[in-house]
Amino acid sequence: MTTTPTEPAAVPAAPRTRTERLDALPFTRAHGRLLAGSGVGWALDAMDVGLVSFVLAQLAVQWQLGNTELSWIASAGFVGMAIGATLGGLLADRIGRRQVFAITLLVFGIATGLSALAWGLGALIVFRVIVGLGLGAELPVASTLVSEFAPPRIRGRIIVLLEAFWAFGWILAAVIGYLVVPSSDAGWRWALALGAIPAVYAAIVRFRLPESVRFLESRGRHTEAERVVRSFEASAGIPAPSTPADAVRSTAAPTAAAATATTTPPATRITAGDRLRALWSPAQRRDTGALWVVWFCVNFSYYGAFIWIPTILVASGFSLVRSFGFTLIITLAQLPGYAVSAWLVEAWGRKQTLAVFLAGSAASAIGFGTATTEPMIIVFGMLLSFFNLGAWGALYAVTPELYPTSLRATGAGWAAGVGRIASIIAPLSVPVLLLAGHALLFGVFAAFFVIAALASLALSDMRGKALD
16 A cells, blocks of 8 residues: 655744834834824924034124034033933833833923023033033934834834934024024024923924834833834734734743843843943954944034134134025035935945945035135035035944944944034034135144044944844
């Protein structure tokens, strides 16, 4: 009697993890709401930072402040931003991205409103430090949150689009600076009062934005994570699984940290010191070292130049209104810079795009520093805006991708914090460098851009790859 060999039983495919389900989605309306919600906060950040450059120009006249005192005001906010960026990243890896995002908006919104009531130089400096605490923490946390939801094939482009909201905020600041600041002696106060808007927006953000699925799973909050994934799947037209949301658990293999999540309080699992040491582990040290160099150099040149441009133009003999008009035109060039960067980060890759835009920033800085006519000032100023802000977009795209979920906000926050050290030093250095002329000042900025371009080539490139 013969027997027919039986076919081996088909092995059912392993169910996809939640992060795999998220990564497989197209860009949906849910992604759009997250991008817009985070982007509005980003734009409000830029509006606040941008307003300072116009306020300085009026205070120089109204309060009879010299360049040294003006540099203290400019640097005060960056002192707070350096502290806020490092602490905000640590907190976001501990209590969640959305929570920290909302808190930071509230802090800098209220403090900006209080800045409008400043009665003297000392009070304004104190308020600007508090403003910086919120500003510094918000940016790396927002980029981390959005990057953890973005589909891998377009993640870089989405983060550059998020960073593009900075241009809209800075343009809004330029419009306010042009129309409001010169309108009266109290114009700078009205301009800063408008910066209190984020305090209202914070309440909206807290309840409307989703928490990161990767963060929720790392904390053992699987029911919440599943509900968030299903909301994004529903936005893509994918029906909900039959399994109840509160019965689903992560399909990913548990890590040692996840295994202890249900028995160990989150605060004691991984300390801040553990996270900081992990940034310099053998697997991360090259990226961390190169990233910190890039952040430091880009911050030095960007804030050294753009915070001072209106004041430099006024000192060169242009009227307050005319210098603000030039600055508004120069600022408009940020938008095409972001658009080109958003395309290139996926076509070329992150670090190649970053290096090219930084090299373009260096050449533009030299041109601006040696410009002698109004057309040259505008053209090279616009080129500096185009390349510098395109570089910022690529930098924010690459930064959160270099670290695993447990370190992502910490890594992004510390990179931004190191960069803020440079943004403190730069405004203080400008009055000294200006003594030797504009050419030397912008030549120094160009040198920092070149160093950043070289360091960016050492970064890993995660184009099209899933996080973790």
